[in-house]
Amino acid sequence: MEIEAKGFSVNLEGANWRKSTRSGPYSDNCVEVAFVGGAVALRDSKDKAGAVLLFTPEEWLAFIGGTKDGEFDLA
Structure with missing residues (x-):
């Protein structure tokens, strides 16, 4: 599965989740x-085939x- 966002084009096949x-x-x-x-990918652990969010390293660190x-x- 390859996805593109924020200037990244990443292949998630074999990603180490x-x-x-x-x-x-x-x-x-x-x-x-x-x-x-070079990107940080995030997904719901219950829906491994679902949507993936991509973040830049700077966004992830923030x-x-x-x-x-x-x-x-929450308070």
């Missing part, structure tokens, strides 16, 4: 991430930083 170590075995709201072709800083905490 990883799930967060904080995702438990009984959690149903997990995502998986793969680093491919997201990770916001997560660590509690920017997305």
Whole structure:
């Protein structure tokens, strides 16, 4: 499967998808991430054939930083 977005054209065949170590075995709201072709790909772990989002490395680092800083905490 090849996708194009944000100036990237990446082939997801053989991508090494990883799930967060904080995702438990009984959690149903997990995502998986793969680093491919200079981009960061994200998908729903329950729908491996579904939509894939692509991010630039800078966008990904901003997201990770916001997560660590509690920017997305509900309260």
